[in-house]
Amino acid sequence: MIFQRLVTVVGREEVAEGIFALSLESAEVANSARPGQFINVRFSETALPLLRRPFSISRVDGSSIELLFNVIGQGTRLLASKRIGDRVDVLGPLGIPFGHQGGFDTAVIVAGGLGIAPFPFLTGLLKREKKRIATFVGAKTARQLVTRRLDDVQVATDDGSEGFRGTVVELLERNLSSNPVMRPKMFGCGPTPMLKALSAFAQEAGIECELSLEGDMACGVGLCQGCPVERANGRRKYALVCVEGPTFNCKEIVLR
């Protein structure tokens, strides 16, 4: 069930430089949301910005959902200016959630930048299912690092200002080679180059891996055909990120 609701901002916090957490009150969305799903948000009544903007559901807390986002362009700038009590128009929950059940013991979470967004929600669920969790987070610099509500976190920064100096996938490779984990499954989210590296690593190492993609969307519900990702095989060349994703088994898709 997809809901379209005008919801109230009930919490707002700047959690790192230019990165905000926003809580929205909506029992309906909160109750039906699953980790890996997203909502498509409209925050202006005018034609600027015209389209909704997609954001992962970062956490569910009672009857509210939390978004975690950074200010990129006009849309997120406007979203960051919202105050408690303001209203935004939410469409969701949307998309296919992470496959969090089944044959794995350790969840290896790999996030680059705001790719952490979906993982607090996933972490909560995994903990309830008593999975082991190892989390790897990459950021440009310590100032833009967010690790809140994640478990057992190891950090990489591009400039070495915190943790490992290098990419998060490099950090991951080093770690897994020195401390192999039991029956792992990887969950990745972040910029495309990182996801490509992660996918290559996962396929080489033979580890199951789900990726959550971010890309340009207009509708978020399968109406516009605006969000293709190349499929690795099958009759159809593209899948739609909004309705067939945003989570994909890394073997199903080709990133460019």
Next chain:
Amino acid sequence: MIFQRLVTVVGREEVAEGIFALSLESAEVANSARPGQFINVRFSETALPLLRRPFSISRVDGSSIELLFNVIGQGTRLLASKRIGDRVDVLGPLGIPFGHQGGFDTAVIVAGGLGIAPFPFLTGLLKREKKRIATFVGAKTARQLVTRRLDDVQVATDDGSEGFRGTVVELLERNLSSNPVMRPKMFGCGPTPMLKALSAFAQEAGIECELSLEGDMACGVGLCQGCPVERANGRRKYALVCVEGPTFNCKEIVLR
């Protein structure tokens, strides 16, 4: 001298239903402004609304200027949402001020609706010059009536909810015929039908009359040719409201 400045909102008040007074801090504009002039205001950094919006300078108080406006469309809705400390981009003072000096003893001010906007400023100046003042204000209904900072006010409302029931020009005609004033000059501002009626009355009665026009403007400074008003005579058919007005001797122009 025209200034283009980012100025701070230092006061804000809802003075009647949907009618706001906004004070803007700008010593430069305040010092050089004259009654009847206007400023052209930009209050969004986006392309919505795209163009500036013109507002009369309603009052000067030390180093700040006051606007008086009602919420009509998207621009004024946004302006009404400004808070103390917010900034707006102001271009002004613009236009030709009222001719407040010379051969008259009594200033007869006639305002319809938000046509009162320029008159607090004019009233202050006239008082300093020891002119007598009689003010006539019309509004749709008592709830939308604003008479603050005007002198010797008589009121007309369309629905009779306050003062005379009828138009402000009807009220004026009755009054002037029963209480003729010495060496009058009229100053009018308001919707076009009201200004037409006032102009006809003034010319019939042989009373000097200046009108302040409101119309669509893009630039406010003579660049776009977007604000014509028909001239009563002369070689050129139109005058530009922004640079040749907004104040005109009623005999110079033809209202349609």
Next chain:
Amino acid sequence: MIKESFSIRGVEFKNRVLVASGTFGYGDEVKDLVDVSKLGGICTKSLSWKPRDGNPPRRIVETPSGMLNSIGLANIGVHNFIDEKLPYLRQVDTKVIVNIAASSLQEYCDVLRLLEEQEGIDGYEINVSCPNVKEGGLNFGTDCSMTRRISEQLRALTEKPLIIKLTPNVTHISEFARAVEEAGADAVSVINTVIGMAVDIHKKKPKLSTVTGGLSGPAIKPIALAKVYEVAQAVKIPILGIGGIMTAEDAIEFLLVGATAVQVGTANFINPGTGVDVAEGLRRFAEQHQLADVAQLVGAMESNVEFSILQSWL
């Protein structure tokens, strides 16, 4: 009771608001969110003979008050449509207009012929903004004689409503409308998207994979209104007005300049229920203005200006 319906070639649409092709999928994507029975009709995504993958990403770019798309007519093909989508569409309580796209005259005819054998289709809308493969990819829709030929040939194949959807990317759209009317089409849809582009200045590349794409949304509403107005001066057949409609007020502008009905496109991406809201708003406006029939708005704009002034002294 206010009359809201209108007819094309005997098919009655319950109100004057349809959803535009390519902006409402095949009608089943948002059935949880939107009560489609409150729409005048649904125009399906354009269908071609074979399924089309569409263009590589990036396909969507937001622009000031508008968006560019370069979907490349990704669609499931007419056979899959008949198998997978038509059964659902047969039971919706609104009119179903199947939109057809093709890269040859033959393909248009083949698709329509196959659809003619099916139940549950109320009419056709023909997307002529397609590359004519025989002519090196030249757009059918910018070639008046091709547009006429497509209309004539398809007219010969069906007794159902035949609506030709015109592109705005031509000098005189009224010439195309006249040709289509003479060819026997029942109505024209005006307008498809306007050619536009956007550049990523950091990558020094076009934002869309195909360089240019189609501009839609509120930004193009003034252009669409002028095109509908131009067409309304030229033909007698009904016009379906399209372009940037977000509200009932927007729709009324289109009716006033001469559109018989409207289609809501891009707005569906923001609020899939826009069409229903617009239809409801139209009814309310008619109520407030005590109109017996929404038709009283059609072409009701007063204007005492010569049409010849249209393109002059800008």
Next chain:
Amino acid sequence: MIKESFSIRGVEFKNRVLVASGTFGYGDEVKDLVDVSKLGGICTKSLSWKPRDGNPPRRIVETPSGMLNSIGLANIGVHNFIDEKLPYLRQVDTKVIVNIAASSLQEYCDVLRLLEEQEGIDGYEINVSCPNVKEGGLNFGTDCSMTRRISEQLRALTEKPLIIKLTPNVTHISEFARAVEEAGADAVSVINTVIGMAVDIHKKKPKLSTVTGGLSGPAIKPIALAKVYEVAQAVKIPILGIGGIMTAEDAIEFLLVGATAVQVGTANFINPGTGVDVAEGLRRFAEQHQLADVAQLVGAMESNVEFSILQSWL
């Protein structure tokens, strides 16, 4: 030092940002607000032989991220221009391009001939979006052979830079650009405004006194970019890119698709200093990207897509 200048027919403009005709008056209106010596050039309001009153109000309507205008080429006429405005323009430290509009071929020639006798004019821009009175008001600019003839005849009359300003309201703007290039013009300005309209639904009247008008501003930027790109594939002469430029980033988009320089129009109404800001921003961008010459941006967009895809499968 970054090279910012460029030349057309030997006339050197100090940078690549001009202000567009009709959006900066005759250059003297805002001299207190803007240091015009920081502009590449000023294109004057279009001038005709006799003064023109222009259209009745309402002449301006705001639309989503754009505006419609129907000024009707109100101008003081070439004689008053020479007497009242040229003396000021002679002493400004920027290039002065006089824009000419006319309702007959003869009038274009007469105005240009008279201007040729004056000092202080650096070049001409020809507005062909004007009604050809002999042809019942048909627009010169939508008639390719007329556009060519105007260019040829004016070319014969002057050795100064001759720039033809093209209208976007045609199917293939590149045909017009090619005709103009063959006729010997030195450059093209792309684009003038896009035809549009808006309706007052309460009065049931067009908002503009002339029904339709010209759409400008950010809303048309995607359209303008596509037109400049199309022209850049077709001709070798410089292109002045125009349409919705508000920032240096916008200007860079135009350079990347092939414009040699740009003109700022509507943005002047919001901030008369936009042109100066854009020029400054261009310089800063070149600095940051360590370019020796802003020219390195011109046509520097990578794209491996066939032009033929332009109008296809929208």
